[in-house]
Amino acid sequence: MNLKELAAALNLSQTTVSRALNGYPEVREETRARVLAAAKAANYAPNSRARRLATGRAMTIGHVIPLTGRAEMVNPIFADFLIGAGEVYAREGYDLLLSMVTDGDSEAAFRQIAANGSVDGVMVQAPQITDPRIGLLQELDLPFLVHGRTGDARGYSWLDIANIRAFRRATDFLLDLGHRRIALLNGQEGFDFAQRRRRGYEEALAARGLCPLPHLMANDAMTEGFGYLSAAAMLDGPEPPTAFLASSVIIAIGIRRACGERGLRMGRDISVICHDDELSYLNNDVGGPAFTATRSSIRAAGRRCAELLIDLIRDPDQPPVQELWETDLTVGRSTGPCPAA
Amino acid sequence: MNLKELAAALNLSQTTVSRALNGYPEVREETRARVLAAAKAANYAPNSRARRLATGRAMTIGHVIPLTGRAEMVNPIFADFLIGAGEVYAREGYDLLLSMVTDGDSEAAFRQIAANGSVDGVMVQAPQITDPRIGLLQELDLPFLVHGRTGDARGYSWLDIANIRAFRRATDFLLDLGHRRIALLNGQEGFDFAQRRRRGYEEALAARGLCPLPHLMANDAMTEGFGYLSAAAMLDGPEPPTAFLASSVIIAIGIRRACGERGLRMGRDISVICHDDELSYLNNDVGGPAFTATRSSIRAAGRRCAELLIDLIRDPDQPPVQELWETDLTVGRSTGPCPAA
DNA sequence: TTGAAAGCGGTACCAC
DNA sequence: GTGGTACCGCTTTCAA
Numbered sequence: 119m120n121l122k123e124l125a126a127a128l129n130l131s132q133t134t135v136s137r138a139l140n141g142y143p144e145v146r147e148e149t150r151a152r153v154l155a156a157a158k159a160a161n162y163a164p165n166s167r168a169r170r171l172a173t174g175r176a177m178t179i180g181h182v183i184p185l186t187g188r189a190e191m192v193n194p195i196f197a198d199f200l201i202g203a204g205e206v207y208a209r210e211g212y213d214l215l216l217s218m219v220t221d222g223d224s225e226a227a228f229r230q231i232a233a234n235g236s237v238d239g240v241m242v243q244a245p246q247i248t249d250p251r252i253g254l255l256q257e258l259d260l261p262f263l264v265h266g267r268t269g270d271a272r273g274y275s276w277l278d279i280a281n282i283r284a285f286r287r288a289t290d291f292l293l294d295l296g297h298r299r300i301a302l303l304n305g306q307e308g309f310d311f312a313q314r315r316r317r318g319y320e321e322a323l324a325a326r327g328l329c330p331l332p333h334l335m336a337n338d339a340m341t342e343g344f345g346y347l348s349a350a351a352m353l354d355g356p357e358p359p360t361a362f363l364a365s366s367v368i369i370a371i372g373i374r375r376a377c378g379e380r381g382l383r384m385g386r387d388i389s390v391i392c393h394d395d396e397l398s399y400l401n402n403d404v405g406g407p408a409f410t411a412t413r414s415s416i417r418a419a420g421r422r423c424a425e426l427l428i429d430l431i432r433d434p435d436q437p438p439v440q441e442l443w444e445t446d447l448t449v450g451r452s453t454g455p456c457p458a459a
Numbered sequence: 460m461n462l463k464e465l466a467a468a469l470n471l472s473q474t475t476v477s478r479a480l481n482g483y484p485e486v487r488e489e490t491r492a493r494v495l496a497a498a499k500a501a502n503y504a505p506n507s508r509a510r511r512l513a514t515g516r517a518m519t520i521g522h523v524i525p526l527t528g529r530a531e532m533v534n535p536i537f538a539d540f541l542i543g544a545g546e547v548y549a550r551e552g553y554d555l556l557l558s559m560v561t562d563g564d565s566e567a568a569f570r571q572i573a574a575n576g577s578v579d580g581v582m583v584q585a586p587q588i589t590d591p592r593i594g595l596l597q598e599l600d601l602p603f604l605v606h607g608r609t610g611d612a613r614g615y616s617w618l619d620i621a622n623i624r625a626f627r628r629a630t631d632f633l634l635d636l637g638h639r640r641i642a643l644l645n646g647q648e649g650f651d652f653a654q655r656r657r658r659g660y661e662e663a664l665a666a667r668g669l670c671p672l673p674h675l676m677a678n679d680a681m682t683e684g685f686g687y688l689s690a691a692a693m694l695d696g697p698e699p700p701t702a703f704l705a706s707s708v709i710i711a712i713g714i715r716r717a718c719g720e721r722g723l724r725m726g727r728d729i730s731v732i733c734h735d736d737e738l739s740y741l742n743n744d745v746g747g748p749a750f751t752a753t754r755s756s757i758r759a760a761g762r763r764c765a766e767l768l769i770d771l772i773r774d775p776d777q778p779p780v781q782e783l784w785e786t787d788l789t790v791g792r793s794t795g796p797c798p799a800a
Numbered sequence: 801t802t803g804a805a806a807g808c809g810g811t812a813c814c815a816c
Numbered sequence: 817g818t819g820g821t822a823c824c825g826c827t828t829t830c831a832a
Contacts, residue, residue, distance in 0.1 A: 134803070136827065137802090144801060144802085145801070165824085165826070167576060168824065170511075171508045171512045171826075172825075201559055204558065214556065216557045235506050236554065378716065378718070379724065461808095478811095510809080513811040514810085804830090805828100805831105811824085812822090813821090813822085813823095814822100
């Protein structure tokens with residue numbers, strides 16, 4: 119069933135039926151009711167391909183996910199972010215086009231996407247400190263929103279987690295519990311978020327007159343192996359930490375394994391707080407770590423990013439929007455006071 | 460730049476340019492070369508919206524992911540499956556439309572998708588034993604491929620992991636190592652895959668004249684908490700297991716925590732094999748569990764599913780295709796011989 | 801308040 | 817081998 123047939127069945131013109139269906143005010147209410155009823159009865163839905171061509175809008179938003187060594191896609195934060203964003207897209211009538219690109223293919227992917235007009239805008243995730251995607255998208259004149267930010271965060275729209283505050287708060291929390299040797303297992307220094315998180319950590323220490331201990335800080339790709347190996351080394355070394363701050367839940371899993379092997383009980387002998395609680399299977403109910411961000415805050419960030427991007431698409435000439443996103447500190451049973459020295 | 464302009468610039472008709480670009484044979488090679496060069500120079504790409512309308516094909520495949528309590532989307536197997544499928548879609552010129560639906564909204568979502576023709580086919584994942592989606596998609600006449608299968612697996616196309624064989628092989632492996640009390644922490648019995656995995660496990664035991672021990676079998680939603688709590692109970696109970704088979708890597712994480720708390724060293728005091736190695740952070744290099752499936756096999760399954768679905772879209776009248784997908788057993792340092800009793 | 805008709809940007813049939 | 821042209825199914829001006 120298409121518009122033409124529906125109109126014919128109603129003895130109305132396509133125009134009127136289209137207007138009735140799309141809520142234009144100039145249609146008589148009685149007519150509109152008839153049309154709506156008939157459309158429903160016939161299970162009519164406007165053909166999206168035709169509509170897209172006619173309106174010139176794709177009603178689609180692209181998420182272009184780079185499959186780098188960091189295995190973005192597998193990072194579970196993506197799932198929750200997608201869920202949040204998808205919720206808003208669905209509500210606003212947008213489709214979500216997911217495209218995964220390997221390594222440096224993202225330029226080609228964006229050019230393609232821009233040239234054939236398959237999306238109205240794109241979401242950019244996990245930006246590097248200097249990220250070529252920003253300039254490219256500006257050049258292509260494709261509306262985009264960045265989750266996170268680059269080193270120079272001016273001139274484009276982004277939403278970023280308030281990383282400094284999150285890690286400052288988490289560090290403060292551990293300091294309040296009496297911990298003094300707090301390890302920071304962070305992501306690669308090349309990322310803006312890692313630098314900010316370190317700053318939050320250092321600021322909290324400095325506020326109490328403490329110096330960060332170099333042997334208690336490590337940076338690398340956020341894998342379980344990294345968490346395990348560096349936690350193990352720190353625990354076996356001199357001046358072992360009594361608490362860990364992890365930049366990712368994945369790192370925390372590794373920390374937990376290292377602790378387990380040494381008979382260290384989380385929340386009693388050792389405390390762990392990690393960022394990115396995206397995995398419900400690390401739930402606090404049964405003794406998971408504490409989190410500087412919760413699943414729901416990641417989802418909420420996804421929602422907000424989607425809203426901002428849609429705004430941008432609807433009004434591409436608005437000035438850049440830049441938002442900091444606050445996360446909650448959730449404390450689980452794996453975080454406790456510092457054991458007496 | 461659109462086709463009309465490109466044609467004008469070349470002093471050719473739209474028809475010829477279109478044909479040249481789309482590889483039709485009747486174009487003179489010299490003309491084709493000219494067209495191709497001009498298109499490249501002008502950075503021309505056919506407008507996908509127009510093309511879709513004209514051809515009647517959406518060149519898009521839908522992945523409709525239910526956000527049930529099982530939190531499908533967060534289950535990391537989805538990421539790898541998507542990556543594999545996305546690879547094939549990209550190669551074949553298809554877009555991937557991701558739509559997440561809450562609970563029972565999937566019927567509405569499918570009807571919508573079918574009525575407005577935004578996709579050419581859909582991928583169905585994690586089917587229930589009896590799954591209403593199958594009948595619905597048949598009724599809507601929308602090509603679809605199921606990853607997994609329902610209780611009655613006739614009459615539609617699917618690709619399923621060879622669950623029975625995978626778990627039989629894993630159980631055999633542990634038996635060969637001398638283990639006799641092997642626990643099975645499985646998914647909810649309501650799923651076909653859980654039943655098959657149990658069958659593989661039981662068959663392997665039976666082949667050696669062993670009976671499955673009820674107190675070493677548990678079923679539930681595959682969370683870390685489930686793994687942790689049931690492993691803890693089993694380890695603390697009478698006749699504790701010397702090895703675990705887990706239906707998901709997430710469960711294995713829970714098992715590992717329970718073992719760690721009890722000072723049990725994986726690979727020495729206790730062995731673990733789990734299905735679904737989707738998380739690189741559980742890598743074997745540093746002592747992760749063994750796996751009945753590897754990341755690459757999940758990805759490969761995604762690729763194969765995509766290929767089958769595209770075949771189905773291109774020739775919707777072909778008889779149902781049904782494939783079993785073999786996985787590899789990968790053994791890590793967490794699996795070792797049974798400690799002497 | 802309604803309708804006729806011209807796009808939107810391609811594809812593909814038919815004629816030359 | 818190339819070109820004219822009628823679609824694809826909807827939106828949107830313009831006229832009535």
